[in-house]
Amino acid sequence: MSRFNSISILVVLLAVTARGADERFDPKLKEFVEKFQGRGALPDNSKPLSPAETIQRFRLPAGIEAQVVAHEPVIRQPLNMNFDERGRLWVVEYLQYPFPAGVKIVKYDQYLRAIYDKVSPPPPRHFRGADQITILEDTNGDGTFDKSKVFLSGLNMARSVVVGRGGAWVLMPPYLLFYPDKNRDDVPDGDPEVHLSGFGLEDTHSGANSLRWGPDGWLYGAHGSTCTADVKGVKFLGQAIWRYHPATKEFEVFAEGGGNTYCVDFDAQGRLFSGSNYGDTRGVHYEQGGAYIKGWGKHGPLMNPHSYGWFEHMAHNGFKPRFAQSIIIYEGGAIPAVEGQVVAAMSLVNRVQTSRLYADTSTFRTEDTDPLIQTDDRWFRPVDTKAGPDGAIYFADWYDSRLSHLDPRDTWHKESGRIYRLQSKGAKAARPFDLAKLSTDELTSHLNTPNKWFRQEAQRLLADRHDPVAVPALKALLKHETGQLALEALWAINGSGGFDDALASETLTHANPFVRYWTIRLLGDSRRLSPKLQPRLMELARSEANVEVRTQLAASCKRWPAAIALPLVRELCLRTEDAADKHQPLLLWWAIESKAASNRATILNLFKEPAFWNTPIVARHLVTRLGQRYTAERTEENFNAAAMLLALAPSPEHVDRLIIGMDEGLRGDALQTVPATLKTRVSALWGSRPHTPALVSVALRLGHAPGAVAAAQHIADPKTAAADRTKLLSIVAERREAAALPLLLELLRTEKSEPRRAELLNALQRFDDPRVARTLLELHAEFGIKLRADAQAILASRSGWARLLLETVEKGEMKKEQVGVASLLAIQSLRDPQCDTLLKKHWGRLTRSSAEKEAQIVKTRQILAGGKGETKAGRELFTLLCSNCHMLNGQGAKLAPDLTGYERDNLDFILPAIVDPSLAIREEYIGFEITMRDKQTLTGLLVEQSPQSVTLLIAGQRTTLPRTEIQKLQASAISIMPEGLTEALNDQQLRDLFAYLQAGAKK
Structure with a gap:
């Protein structure tokens, strides 16, 4: 609301x-x-x-x-x-x-x-x-x-x-x-x-x-x-x-x-x-x-x-x-x-x-x-x-x-x-009544009314009374009914204190799937299970036809002890029809994860069976997550479990999935020690199989020296898949591999693809080296609008780099109008005396008053009223300026609100949102500012957190930051959408952009 x-x-x-x-x-x-x-x-x-x-x-x-x-x-x-x-x-x-x-x-x-x-x-x-x-x-x-x-x-x-x-x-x-x-x-x-x-x-x-x-x-x-x-x-x-x-x-x-x-x-x-x-x-x-x-x-x-x-x-x-x-x-x-x-x-x-x-x-x-x-x-x-x-x-x-x-x-x-x-229309009002004055039998009769409100209120009153005398009649209903009334009877029996193992033994095979569902739910809520009921549940895990019953069984496995839960999980994992279900694979993962630390040996025993690895749920959803789980919580027992899984994996494909998970688990803070079992296992893989990007990344994280050379080779190879290249750039940047810096700078100079250049910029920003700043300034003139803004944001993240940017203006090598307002504000927030002097000299006051913003809105209105825009040209401008964050008509990213359903035809709504984007920020799109221990300041959308790392989305690129290197993390009252986004556009471009934004808007 x-x-x-x-x-x-x-x-x-x-x-x-x-x-x-x-x-x-x-x-x-x-x-x-x-x-x-x-x-x-x-x-x-x-x-x-x-x-x-x-x-x-x-x-x-x-x-x-x-x-x-x-x-x-x-x-x-x-x-x-x-x-x-x-x-x-x-x-x-x-x-x-x-x-x-x-x-x-x-x-x-x-x-x-x-x-x-x-x-x-x-x-x-x-x-x-x-x-x-x-x-x-x-x-x-x-x-x-x-x-x-x-x-x-x-x-x-x-x-x-x-x-x-x-x-x-x-x-x-x-x-x-x-x-x-x-x-x-x-x-x-x-x-x-x-x-x-x-x-x-x-x-x-x-x-x-x-x-x-x-x-x-x-x-x-x-x-x-x-x-x-x-x-x-x-x-x-x-x-x-x-x-x-x-x-x-x-x-x-x-x-x-x-x-x-x-x-x-x-x-x-x-x-x-x-x-x-x-x-x-x-x-x-x-x-x-x-x-x-x-x-x-x-x-x-x-x-x-x-x-x-x-x-x-x-x-x-x-x-x-x-x-x-x-x-x-x-x-x-x-x-x-x-x-x-x-x-x-x-x-x-x-x-x-x-x-x-x-x-x-x-x-x-x-x-x-x-x-x-x-x-x-x-x-x-x-x-x-x-x-x-x-x-x-x-x-x-x-x-x-x-x-x-x-x-x-x-x-x-x-x-x-x-x-x-x-x-x-014409419905009659309800006459006064008082259900509390009814007998238990009369209340029970309301469990069969078509109005759900009466059924729910009768259930509540029966639970208030908690009367065991009601149970026999309710059990009779449950036994003889198969529809909604049977489910109502089960709930009422539970509310009256009559639900027990004997009843559960019968209702686990009831014709109504939701009676079975709720029997499992109630058994799970007790966190215990009679040995007599486990065979019944095992049979349900193998043969239950209703997917919701199966999901509740998986959810309850998280609540039961491992001795009860894991055999059921095994059977549910064999159900190939659930591999594409929207909930079941994760429910099964959460059941396993709840026992991952307390019952490692039992879990590893499941994976001693090659056929188990090959079930779709295990192969697609569980193997990678288990590899991540046993490397994310960094204990010797967990690392040994990860090594054991590598040894048990029945195929190279399963090893690859484990390695991908281990790479995720190892992200963030650098390892202090690595057990010999895991290091030996990874070294053996290094010598016996192709050096996939995930394996290279894990080798790097485990301190395997040849990993850095292999990472550089993959990054430089144009045949490397885009996702693999992104992953390797991320790990190289995260670890700030000094040997890779010259290669990254050279690639930035020679690369023609703008998306690849954007990835290289994202990686280079983590290297505290003046060569990065000098290269960005050297290439500034040849960058397009977006890359120029990205480069300026990087230069504005460190005081030393920001000085170099401002000094190019001081020397006349760059026009002050070329430096974006967002970058200037970021530099101002660094509070560097030399930067402050140059900012005051060349730009004066940076922030605009409400009156100035209102004047900008009025001016934009006048420009839009002065001519007609072309939607085709506007779409190109939207792609360039907006689509890295916003989606419109199914095109773009989801890092900011999807504009499709908004009042785009209403200038009273859309103009203030563009001119003053910090006016109202939806909470899921709040920017975060992180100050690193090396004094770099990074701002972006916080998309992931773990005990070891924080991941920001900066200019459309993911940047993972180890928590041990973070000095301060705070929410920003300033939108990640920069002010002045349209000020570089001429009048016709502005009309084109708005023509596209407003095309097809719902009236």
């Missing part, structure tokens, strides 16, 4: 800023706050519409109607909502946002996350804030919430509420609180119980959110990207789905990654889905134990540094602009047009979108159908979505014109908020 997802590195800073800044900030920060100029989509002069007018602006599909069921002043700033067993709607009003009460910001960390002077204690001693939880009730069944009651007030950054287990669960970071209310009079029985502590509050638009009961009886929640967490010793850097078991007190990260995660929903089969702040997707399908794509720079690596891969968002076809932050899988039975579809609230674009789900191997892809809500009311901000007991869809609307966090003033419209119901 727009206000709960980052749009810039400064979001973190500004999201905690509000009125009363003099009370909220340490005095040292006041000046910054007072001088900061607001950016982005700030409040405008538009006025809020009345609730009735807002509804009138909705454009809805035929057969669908919308109603306002609650609005201000009863409800203001609604953030999260959930129904209870009486059909009442519990709403969190996030009125304290954006400042936590009672604390002061004292500083920011390197990513500009707020650090406070203290932590608010839990209630009742907490610092009282303005948040509250309100219960809305329709007392007469006319479809309008005519009664409201405040259940709790004075809360401080409350994010979510859900009812269950005899009270209300409130997520109020850093705490998960339980307010008992056994008599259900909507008055807490006393002070809350603190069940969890440690959810971060560094950024109040992110963090822990969206409580939801799972079908397994765990309480699930999402966690946004910008806040950290340290809960019960489990530390993670945001972007996760977590869960907590109220009875066992167990807390865990269920799955990690997926963007600025917001919302939790379960479909009829118990699959978990959540929204995201990424574009061109409808969210994430979360597998248990899965690792998903993250914003690697700002939000750090995955929790397990040996994950060696991750899952992506669901692939999507349809409306591309960001973002679907709150989604449900609608299965309410009352709106046939959207049954089984994703319903996505997209607050950034004032839209609600529906999308069909299609199987995509073991996961899903989505395709858009018609929008459910479109409106020109830019105040419409749907932030939460829920299906109701009446089968309708409910939306919480924050209702505000402001989107941007890039303003320290609290100018949010605190007095507004609406809740809407979307339903089939």
Whole structure:
């Protein structure tokens, strides 16, 4: 959602800023706050519409109607909502946002996350804030919430509420609180119980959110990207789905990654889905134990540094602009047009979108159908979505014109908020009811209703009761039913305490694949397995026809001990049909990796069987990763295991795959010692097989002297494959092999291919040698626009090189207009006195004021209005200037936002983004600045981290930097897209570029 997802590195800073800044900030920060100029989509002069007018602006599909069921002043700033067993709607009003009460910001960390002077204690001693939880009730069944009651007030950054287990669960970071209310009079029985502590509050638009009961009886929640967490010793850097078991007190990260995660929903089969702040997707399908794509720079690596891969968002076809932050899988039975579809609230674009789900191997892809809500009311901000007991869809609307966090003033419209119901035309409102008053048998009957809400609420109430008397009847249902009711019965049996090994023995062979799936899931959650059940699971591993059952079996293997898990993994690896699955190969890798250190011998025994090596999953997905795993964690035992794998490899092809993995594992910090077993094995390979680039790289890393000569030969050989050449240039640069420098410089002079020259520049920048700078200046005139910019960026990375660049201007050998603004700003940041003198003499003030940037926008408008551009010429300019980072119409790179779905025809949007690219930086494209111990400063996109290294993407080229050589790493508030990018273009070129950018833009 727009206000709960980052749009810039400064979001973190500004999201905690509000009125009363003099009370909220340490005095040292006041000046910054007072001088900061607001950016982005700030409040405008538009006025809020009345609730009735807002509804009138909705454009809805035929057969669908919308109603306002609650609005201000009863409800203001609604953030999260959930129904209870009486059909009442519990709403969190996030009125304290954006400042936590009672604390002061004292500083920011390197990513500009707020650090406070203290932590608010839990209630009742907490610092009282303005948040509250309100219960809305329709007392007469006319479809309008005519009664409201405040259940709790004075809360401080409350994010979510859900009812269950005899009270209300409130997520109020850093705490998960339980307010008992056994008599259900909507008055807490006393002070809350603190069940969890440690959810971060560094950024109040992110963090822990969206409580939801799972079908397994765990309480699930999402966690946004910008806040950290340290809960019960489990530390993670945001972007996760977590869960907590109220009875066992167990807390865990269920799955990690997926963007600025917001919302939790379960479909009829118990699959978990959540929204995201990424574009061109409808969210994430979360597998248990899965690792998903993250914003690697700002939000750090995955929790397990040996994950060696991750899952992506669901692939999507349809409306591309960001973002679907709150989604449900609608299965309410009352709106046939959207049954089984994703319903996505997209607050950034004032839209609600529906999308069909299609199987995509073991996961899903989505395709858009018609929008459910479109409106020109830019105040419409749907932030939460829920299906109701009446089968309708409910939306919480924050209702505000402001989107941007890039303003320290609290100018949010605190007095507004609406809740809407979307339903089939003419649908009747639900009459008042109370499921808690039903007998257990009556509750069980609701497990067979078509509306998923009633089934889920009945499940929750049965788990609340935890009544063993319910189990026999439920077992009978499970035995005789094969459809959805059988699965519901299994869940209810588990919630009632009746799931055991005897039952599992039967349900592992049940006709319903999701009964089998959930039997495995529940067995895995226990982290134990009866010896009697292992043969049944082995048979499933060999013969199970349903791919999702197989993926859950792989996921559970990560949780079971090696003696149980590894034989199952072996059988699953033999399933050739899963080699191309989007999830299964990595799930199997993660299961093996979880035993890699504790059970090396058992794992190596698997590889003593040549046939095992040759299975597609092992050959394509596991061998390379295992080679990487046993060289990345640098212990003698691991190196010996790597040597053993080389000895066991049954073919040269398998050796090659191992070597490639070992090369990855050895990246980064130089080895201090190498066990003789591994060194001897690599030396033997050197003497007995072709010197492939991967083998050369490993030999270099292990200190094998002939490796440097072989690397130089491969680099110089024009027949060397491009990917191999890139790899060898990377290792030579990483190790700064002095013997290779003359060759690299000579190749730069003689090479005609611009991409190859770019690779050579990327490698040369790591050599702290004046010959590099002199050669770049010598070749400067013959470089094209892009290479010239790359060369200048390299020269600007070291003080000595920067002086040489500026001195060429001083001597009249280069015109000052030839030096790009980005390079000049980089030189200025070096704070070198000689450079500063030359900068002041020839360029004066480098940074442009807001007025100057606005003048540039006006000038560009006038140029564009003065003539017509040619799209063909514009495409060539786009390829030259933009395509190394941006994609447009399927062409280009993904190092910056894909421009295809943006408002390219809207100059009010696109001109500020080009003239002032630092105005709003999406968090996944934040640049990072690294200062090396040799005083070089490098800036790029952080694309990978490991315990040994950090990898930046600089000018489209990957640069791996050993952590031991890094002095400082920090996020940059300046976009990696340089200012002044179009200033070198003449008027016609500018028109051509914009003609191409705007061609085919969606209206």
